[in-house]
Amino acid sequence: MTKDLIDAIQRRRSVRKFKPDPIPDPTIGRILDCGRMAPSAGNIEPWFFYVVKNNDIKHKLAQCSESWIENAPVLIVVVADYDQVMKRYGERGRDLYVLQDTAAATQNMLLAAHGYGIGSCWVGDFDDQKVKQILQIPEEQKPVAIIPLGYPVENEERPAVHKTLSEVVKIIH
Numbered sequence: 001m002t003k004d005l006i007d008a009i010q011r012r013r014s015v016r017k018f019k020p021d022p023i024p025d026p027t028i029g030r031i032l033d034c035g036r037m038a039p040s041a042g043n044i045e046p047w048f049f050y051v052v053k054n055n056d057i058k059h060k061l062a063q064c065s066e067s068w069i070e071n072a073p074v075l076i077v078v079v080a081d082y083d084q085v086m087k088r089y090g091e092r093g094r095d096l097y098v099l100q101d102t103a104a105a106t107q108n109m110l111l112a113a114h115g116y117g118i119g120s121c122w123v124g125d126f127d128d129q130k131v132k133q134i135l136q137i138p139e140e141q142k143p144v145a146i147i148p149l150g151y152p153v154e155n156e157e158r159p160a161v162h163k164t165l166s167e168v169v170k171i172i173h
């Protein structure tokens with residue numbers, strides 16, 4: 001059993017308040033690398049990651065998302081590339097796989113960040129078209145998540161997991 005992995009899954013919580021300290025580039029690289037290691041349908045790897053450190057661009061992204069994300073030293077914008085997935089899998093690729101693939105990449109990065117002591121949050125609340133415009137994302141690609149990254153301010157209130165295992169599991173014997 002990889003105890004560190006189990007600990008990371010159990011201890012990760014969304015972080016929305018960050019210290020201004022920069023994140024070293026090699027660490028950002030390793031987090032991104034964990035994103036690209038995610039499973040994907042047909043191994044297409046239909047993702048692209050924009051790494052935003054520029055304050056003006058972060059400000060613009062925060063204006064079409066949630067304002068607090070501007071305070072993160074780094075924003076990763078996870079983008080889904082629909083072209084290849086739709087060519088291979090059609091509607092199922094468009095409606096299911098491409099979103100699952102990029103969700104898996106997103107979760108990998110949240111856990112990797114946690115592993116490096118970096119706080120993060122999965123942000124889905126943004127205006128797709130405005131984000132596309134700001135980052136000049138190609139037509140066939142769609143932003144699916146923003147991941148603010150930064151060293152967490154301690155003692156932040158975080159919600160507890162509120163559903164028990166028996167509420168969400170049905171065992172079929």
Ligand SMILES: Cc1cc2nc3c(=O)[nH]c(=O)nc-3n(C[C@H](O)[C@H](O)[C@H](O)COP(=O)(O)O)c2cc1C
Nearest residue numbers: 012013014015016066121122123124125126158159
């Ligand atoms: C698909 C998705 C979209 C989310 N969008 C937002 C968001 O826009 N803003 C935000 O503050 N948190 C967002 N979250 C984070 C959730 O609020 C958070 O994961 C949940 O409250 C459980 O808390 P935890 O991450 O600390 O376990 C999102 C999470 C997911 C999975």
